Amino acid sequence: MPLSNVPPDDSPDLLQPELIEGLARVVAVEGELVWLEPETTTTCGGCAASGLCGATGIGTTARRLQFRRFSLINTPQLVVGERIVVGVDGRALLKASGTAYALPLLIMFGAGGVAQSSVGSDGVTMAAMVSGLAIGLLAARWGAQWLGSRGQLAPRFLRRVDCDATSQFVTLES
Amino acid sequence: MQEYILLMVGAALVNNVILARFLGLCSFMGVTTRIDTAIGMGLATTFVITVSSMGNWAVEQYLLEPYHLGYLRTVTFILVIAGAVQFTEMTVRKVSPPLFQMLGIYLPLITTNCAVLGVALLLVEGKMTFIAATVFAFASSLGYSLVMVIFAGLRERLALAEVPRLFAGPPIGFIVASLLALAFLGFSGISTS
Numbered sequence: 001m002p003l004s005n006v007p008p009d010d011s012p013d014l015l016q017p018e019l020i021e022g023l024a025r026v027v028a029v030e031g032e033l034v035w036l037e038p039e040t041t042t043t044c045g046g047c048a049a050s051g052l053c054g055a056t057g058i059g060t061t062a063r064r065l066q067f068r069r070f071s072l073i074n075t076p077q078l079v080v081g082e083r084i085v086v087g088v089d090g091r092a093l094l095k096a097s098g099t100a101y102a103l104p105l106l107i108m109f110g111a112g113g114v115a116q117s118s119v120g121s122d123g124v125t126m127a128a129m130v131s132g133l134a135i136g137l138l139a140a141r142w143g144a145q146w147l148g149s150r151g152q153l154a155p156r157f158l159r160r161v162d163c164d165a166t167s168q169f170v171t172l173e174s
Numbered sequence: 175m176q177e178y179i180l181l182m183v184g185a186a187l188v189n190n191v192i193l194a195r196f197l198g199l200c201s202f203m204g205v206t207t208r209i210d211t212a213i214g215m216g217l218a219t220t221f222v223i224t225v226s227s228m229g230n231w232a233v234e235q236y237l238l239e240p241y242h243l244g245y246l247r248t249v250t251f252i253l254v255i256a257g258a259v260q261f262t263e264m265t266v267r268k269v270s271p272p273l274f275q276m277l278g279i280y281l282p283l284i285t286t287n288c289a290v291l292g293v294a295l296l297l298v299e300g301k302m303t304f305i306a307a308t309v310f311a312f313a314s315s316l317g318y319s320l321v322m323v324i325f326a327g328l329r330e331r332l333a334l335a336e337v338p339r340l341f342a343g344p345p346i347g348f349i350v351a352s353l354l355a356l357a358f359l360g361f362s363g364i365s366t367s
Binding site: 018020038068069070088090091092093094096097098099100101102104105108109112116122125126129130133137138140141144145147148153154155 | 208210211213214217218220221224225228232235265266269270272273274275276277278303304305308312
């Protein structure tokens with residue numbers, strides 16, 4: 001029976017928030033904190049030719065992974081090199097991507113629309129949209145602070161994984 | 175106002191980036207396993223396509239066209255897109271590190287794909303004004319996001335369906351995608367009169 005097939009009787013519990021899972025590797029342990037790096041993800045990572053494709057090299061260097069490091073409290077006694085599954089509420093991911101991407105775009109288009117209707121010049125509209133984008137990014141910062149203060153941006157430790165977890169993830173997804 | 179609405183409908187539905195122009199197919203198949211991640215990916219791509227198209231319009235209008243450097247268009251646009259992607263990543267990281275870290279775990283932050291370059295080249299063909307070009311790019315990326323979300327929903331249902339072994343996995347995904355493309359073909363019959 002394929003892994004992707006779920007018996008019809010296993011209906012999801014609607015009261016439980018659905019978690020989105022991601023893989024991360026432990027890179028350092030500092031006291032009660034453990035530092036993790038997410039496994040590299042690309043839009044086309046599932047492709048059979050991804051190992052040969054140059055697109056995966058753009059922006060996926062180790063340096064960039066260092067920037068994405070995050071910490072968790074080391075209650076499960078993790079050690080360096082271990083791979084774990086971290087989870088976050090699906091709605092929190094939507095809120096986060098909406099705050100980071102949709103909010104700046106909305107403010108940018110608002111500024112551009114006002115400039116275009118009042119002046120009508122390409123140069124002025126462009127300047128207004130760039131200003132709107134900057135204001136939108138600041139608004140995203142405040143939005144992220146608000147989300148962070150409610151604890152919605154913190155991933156949770158779910159479980160340890162074995163070496164072939166990535167292939168299992170791919171099997172489930174494909 | 176009506177011309178912008180028509181432009182948006184045309185870009186998002188009639189000439190959909192994925193189903194009519196066949197651009198961005200790698201992310202279409204790769205990131206549509208869940209609706210949540212498809213929405214997040216769609217938003218990230220919308221941001222990158224819109225911002226990079228603004229930059230590409232300015233480069234085309236003030237540099238390539240006046241100095242007759244059209245033969246450098248593709249290379250220059252790739253450079254602008256790479257710059258826009260780096261700008262997005264750096265800005266999100268600087269502006270909000272927790273947001274950057276969270277999105278970095280669950281979403282591919284690097285959203286460069288052929289759809290981004292394709293939309294930029296279509297803008298040049300269209301000889302649009304700045305606001306029209308930006309609206310076109312935004313609508314194209316909305317169409318991309320819409321198809322991603324629809325396809326993610328279908329794939330979530332497919333995961334629960336009894337699919338013949340021969341078609342399980344990507345093959346049934348491609349069959350569903352082709353049926354979706356046929357459905358979107360219906361939008362080409364829209365009359366504006």
